[in-house]
Amino acid sequence: MASLGEPKNTIAILNKYHFVFQKKFGQNFLIDTHVLEKIIRAAGITKEDMVIEIGPGIGTMTQYLCESARSVVAVEIDRNLIPILEEDTLRDYDNVTILNEDILKLDLNQLVKEKNEGRPVKIVANLPYYITTPIIMGLFEARVPLENITVMVQREVACRMQAKPGSKDYGALSLAVQYYAEPYIAAYVPQNCFMPRPNVGSAVIRLMLHKTPPVQTGDEQFMFALIHAAFHQRRKTLVNALVNDSETGVDKEAVLRALERAGKPATVRGEALSLEEFAQLADILSL
Ligand code: SAM
Numbered sequence: 001m002a003s004l005g006e007p008k009n010t011i012a013i014l015n016k017y018h019f020v021f022q023k024k025f026g027q028n029f030l031i032d033t034h035v036l037e038k039i040i041r042a043a044g045i046t047k048e049d050m051v052i053e054i055g056p057g058i059g060t061m062t063q064y065l066c067e068s069a070r071s072v073v074a075v076e077i078d079r080n081l082i083p084i085l086e087e088d089t090l091r092d093y094d095n096v097t098i099l100n101e102d103i104l105k106l107d108l109n110q111l112v113k114e115k116n117e118g119r120p121v122k123i124v125a126n127l128p129y130y131i132t133t134p135i136i137m138g139l140f141e142a143r144v145p146l147e148n149i150t151v152m153v154q155r156e157v158a159c160r161m162q163a164k165p166g167s168k169d170y171g172a173l174s175l176a177v178q179y180y181a182e183p184y185i186a187a188y189v190p191q192n193c194f195m196p197r198p199n200v201g202s203a204v205i206r207l208m209l210h211k212t213p214p215v216q217t218g219d220e221q222f223m224f225a226l227i228h229a230a231f232h233q234r235r236k237t238l239v240n241a242l243v244n245d246s247e248t249g250v251d252k253e254a255v256l257r258a259l260e261r262a263g264k265p266a267t268v269r270g271e272a273l274s275l276e277e278f279a280q281l282a283d284i285l286s287l
Contacts, residue, residue: 004060004089005033010195013058017084021196025078026128029057030152032193035204036064042186042206043124043150045069050116054103054125054135054151057081059089065124066093073097073115075106103135108144120145120209126152129198133157133173136207140180149181149207158185158203165274172231175275176224179214181207215279222248223282230270230278238270250285258284 004010010031013019021027030036039061045051045068056062056074058081065072074096076082082100090096097115099106112121123146127135132153139146153161156169162183163169177183189202217223229245230238239259243252256266262280264273273281 003033003036004058004063005031005036007031007195010058010060013084013089019058019080019084022078026130027057027078028126028194028196028198030060030126030193031195032189035187035189035193036061038187039124039150039152039204040064040068042204043122043148045122045124050121052108052111052121052123054123055128056085056098057126059085061124061126062090062096063093066090066096069095071095071097071115073099073111075099075101075103077102104131104138108139109142112145118145120147122147123149123151129154129200137176140176146209148209150186150204152189152202152204155188155201155203158205161205161207165272170271171234172227175227175278177207178275181209183207215276217279217282219282219286222286223279226282226285227270227278230273234269234271236269237266238268238273239266241270254285
């Protein structure tokens with residue numbers, strides 16, 4: 001089948017079905033075969049793998065996935081795309097299941113149980129940017145059995161996911177992602193690789209799931225409450241950010257004592273603390 005990564009083939013399908021792009025669904029279709037190949041390579045797809053694709057669009061990446069994976073489940077919210085996928089672009093593949101669902105409402109644990117006997121799957125997607133964070137955090141927090149997640153996201157979001165302490169991009173998203181996975185930016189992708197062109201640059205990031213968390217904490221939820229408070233008011237000192245936040249329930253004296261025990265100055269800001277140090281702080285404060 002001719003690749004939809006060739007712009008003329010995408011245009012032909014869009015015209016044939018009089019497809020109208022829906023801005024509210026973050027529809028920017030890939031039209032670059034090199035980028036598509038890079039995504040497949042970064043995800044390390046083999047004939048052993050079951051892959052879930054979020055938002056197949058007209059099936060551009062799905063075709064590559066069907067060629068390289070054992071089985072593919074493609075979850076698309078826009079019902080106008082379903083006939084294009086079923087009757088046309090994915091018609092020749094017998095290893096794909098197309099679901100007309102909202103990824104945020106789908107029980108992926110159940111899906112993986114049914115389709116892959118609960119064994120880890122790979123997620124691949126050119127994500128709708130308006131829901132990047134809820135999708136990724138939803139996958140992590142629901143403990144869906146995953147090997148890796150390889151996704152196209154806004155360039156600045158990829159940088160935030162990969163950032164280390166002290167850098168301007170470092171924040172709650174960096175810590176949340178790095179608690180669950182090891183990020184690696186596989187490519188930066190310019191606007192002209194999409195139709196229509198998005199207003200922002202993009203990047204492909206692979207998140208390789210940790211088998212065990214890189215830090216141990218007695219109370220994961222409390223650690224994340226501290227992290228969110230610390231970066232909610234990132235210009236404040238950590239002490240003031242934590243004390244002024246209703247979620248943490250900590251008092252100033254306790255935070256000052258905990259920082260002293262952790263060997264940190266009273267004036268330290270959250271952006272200077274590593275994941276390990278947040279875990280340590282959470283454990284000291286919850287004693
Ligand atoms: N994979 C295609 C490609 O690379 O050309 C399309 C990518 S486009 C950036 C995002 C896709 O996600 C669109 O097809 C859009 O309709 C779909 N989408 C948006 N929100 C969704 C949701 N909540 N659940 C499932 N799919 C969604």
